[in-house]
Amino acid sequence: MKRVKTALLVPGMIIAKDVHNANNILVMGKNTILTDESITKLTFHSIYSVYIKEEVAEVPKKPTYERTYIPSKIKESPEFKAFKENYEKEVENLEVTFQDIISMQSQKIGISELCQKATSMLDDTRGGIHVFDILHNMRDYDDSTFNHSMNVALICNVFADWMHMSAMEKEIATVCGLLHDIGKLRIPEKIVKKTSRLTDEEYDLIKTHPMEGYNILFESRFIASVQNAALMHHERSDGSGYPLGLKGNQIDKFAKMVAIADVYDAMTAARVYRGALCxxxxxxxxxxxxxxxxxxxxxxxxxxxxxxxxxxxxxxxxxxxxxxxxxxxxxxxxxxxxxxxxxxxxxxxxxxxxxxxxxx
Ligand SMILES: [Fe+2]
Ligand SMILES: [Fe+2]
Structure with a gap:
């Protein structure tokens, strides 16, 4: 038996121990043979890692179908290429921005400026491709904390429009998405990126990232909603989340938006070892x-x-x-x-x- 991160699971692996959420409700039983769908279900329930048996089961092959229709490729459009270029550039810059915030050199960076950093690539997509079309076509790219943070920021930005929020709230929602996982930078990189089995201590350490994020953003004097989005993005309305087990309206409204965008991005992202789910x-x-x-x-x-x-x-x-x-x-x-x-x-x-x- 070994403890494996959900992000690294592959179909055919077998669950070695019942999986419960923080409310002690059974999410998946022992001996379940994993499929793409059940792995996504674990992500959906914010289960970060599970115990897996050493042996692997055979997975039935999915039928392949002949295509009757070849769609025009978004990936080949100039708009997509421009977006991708800007996206990659901004993701690279994000690493520096996060480090500046952590080392408290960023007190000059305001919410508007940070929001601008996360959304500048949207300026090239006014021709009709929706940001979700683009994100779904970006799925074969790297899946680091920085890519994930950028995706969650973009999703929150669009989500704020759907919620008919004001321009100022839209900026706050975007920055909440951008910085929600910043606490992961205080956890040793070798643990966050570890692809081999995870110890219980390492798992507990990863679960401190909401609190670490809150501390960083409190120290850098970000507004309360941005601090709370980091602290509360793994909380759930029914109390099944962590670290505090908050319920309903105890959870900041921006944290509620980030929680949805966060899970959606994690669930639709392709992993190194398996494809993305529809x-x-x-x-x-x-x-x-x-x-x-x-x-x-x-x-x-x-x-x-x-x-x-x-x-x-x-x-x-x-x-x-x-x-x-x-x-x-x-x-x-x-x-x-x-x-x-x-x-x-x-x-x-x-x-x-x-x-x-x-x-x-
Ligand atoms: Fe997180
Ligand atoms: Fe996240």
Missing amino acids: PFKVIEMFEQEGLSMFDPEYILVFLENIVQTYIKNWVRLSNGREGEIVMLNKHKLSRPVILCGTEFINLAEHPEISIEEILI
């Missing part, structure tokens, strides 16, 4: 299990808008057919109506069929 499976997990963990006012707006960004996209269904998302079901966001040829398939009425892959 966003509709992620949305289904939120719909089925997330409504008590996250503030409904925020999570429903978030999911509804994410799903909106996929309307008119070409998808492949679990039965192998391809079609276009033409209409949403407000009460079952993960199950829209698909037009396959001349036939409309309402996934809300077909629980046996699901969206396997977004092809654009």
Whole structure:
């Protein structure tokens, strides 16, 4: 038996010990053979690591289908290339910015300036590609704390618009996203990046990053919401989070937004050893299990808008057919109506069929 980070799990590994959340509710039983979906479920429940058996099970191969439609590639558009270039440049600069904040040399950096750093690359995407399309196409890139921080900042920036926040609140939400994991920089890099088995002490140390982040941002005199977003982004509305086990409105509203953006980014990110999960499976997990963990006012707006960004996209269904998302079901966001040829398939009425892959 060994303790392995969730980010490093691969399908076929077998759970060696029951997995519980902070409320002691069973998330996954012993002997579960992991799949892409169950690994994402662990991420969804903020389970950072699990005990795994030494032996590995055989995983059934997914069928491969012939493509009937070749979509135009976002990745090849000049807009995407410009975004990617700016994104990489800003991620590189982020390392310096974080170090400046930690060493308290950053007291001159204001919220507006930090927000500008995180969102300057959006200026080139006004031509119609949505930031979520771009993030989903960036998935084969590096998955460091800096990339993740930048993604969460961008998601929070868009999320603030969806919540109809003021320009000032939008800046705060973006910076909350940008700095939420800054505490990880106080944990030895060799532990954060460790790919071999994790000891209990190392695991406990990683779980101190919200408190470390709060301390850094308190010392650098950031406003309370930014401090709280670092401290509370692993808290959950039902009290199942950490480090304090806060509930409902004890959690800062910006921390609630960061929590959603954080989990969404972690769940949709491809890992070194496995592919990314289709966003509709992620949305289904939120719909089925997330409504008590996250503030409904925020999570429903978030999911509804994410799903909106996929309307008119070409998808492949679990039965192998391809079609276009033409209409949403407000009460079952993960199950829209698909037009396959001349036939409309309402996934809300077909629980046996699901969206396997977004092809654009
Ligand atoms: Fe975190
Ligand atoms: Fe995070």
